Amino acid sequence: MGLLAASIVTEPRVRADDASHRAAVEKLLATLNMEKTHAATLEGILQQQVRANPSLGLIQDTMRDFMNKYMAWSTLKEDVVKLYLETFSEEEVGELNKFYESAAGRKYVEKFPALTARGMALAQERLQAHLPELQAALKAAAEKRTGVPQTNPAGKK
Numbered sequence: 001m002g003l004l005a006a007s008i009v010t011e012p013r014v015r016a017d018d019a020s021h022r023a024a025v026e027k028l029l030a031t032l033n034m035e036k037t038h039a040a041t042l043e044g045i046l047q048q049q050v051r052a053n054p055s056l057g058l059i060q061d062t063m064r065d066f067m068n069k070y071m072a073w074s075t076l077k078e079d080v081v082k083l084y085l086e087t088f089s090e091e092e093v094g095e096l097n098k099f100y101e102s103a104a105g106r107k108y109v110e111k112f113p114a115l116t117a118r119g120m121a122l123a124q125e126r127l128q129a130h131l132p133e134l135q136a137a138l139k140a141a142a143e144k145r146t147g148v149p150q151t152n153p154a155g156k157k
Contacts, residue, residue, distance in 0.1 A: 021090040025081050028093050031100045032109055034080070035073040040113035042067050048120050052128075 046064055050056045056063065069075075084093065099105040127134075139150045 024090050024093040025084040028097050038073045044117040
C-alpha cells in the first residue's frame, strides 16, 4: 500500500519535471536558432558537394528537395529534443541557456554556420591536397589484402 501511495504522489512531480526539462531544451534550441542554423548547415553541405563535384550543380535542386524532405528541421526537431533530454540534465540545459543568452553566446550562435562552412571547406581542401596519397595507400592496402596488383581506371596514375 505504501508503494502505491508513493507512486501516486511522485507521478505528477515526474511529469512536471519532464515538462520543465523539455521546455528548457526547447528554449535552448530556440536560443541557438537551431532551425535557421540547421537549414544553413544543410545548404552548406550541398554547396560543398557541388564545389567538390561541379556536375552535381545540374541536379542540386533535386538534391535540395530530397534533403528538405527528409532532413528539414521540422522532421528532426523531436529527435533532437530527445537527444538533448538524454544528454543534458535540466540544470545543465539551464546553464547552456545562460551562456547562449550572453553576448559571447549570441556571437557564437551567429557565427556558427559560417565557422562550420569554413571548417568543412578547409577539410575538403586538405583532403583534396592529399588525395593522391590516400589513393596510393588504398591501392597498396587492397594489393596487400588480395595479393592482386591493382590497376588504375582509365590509365590514371
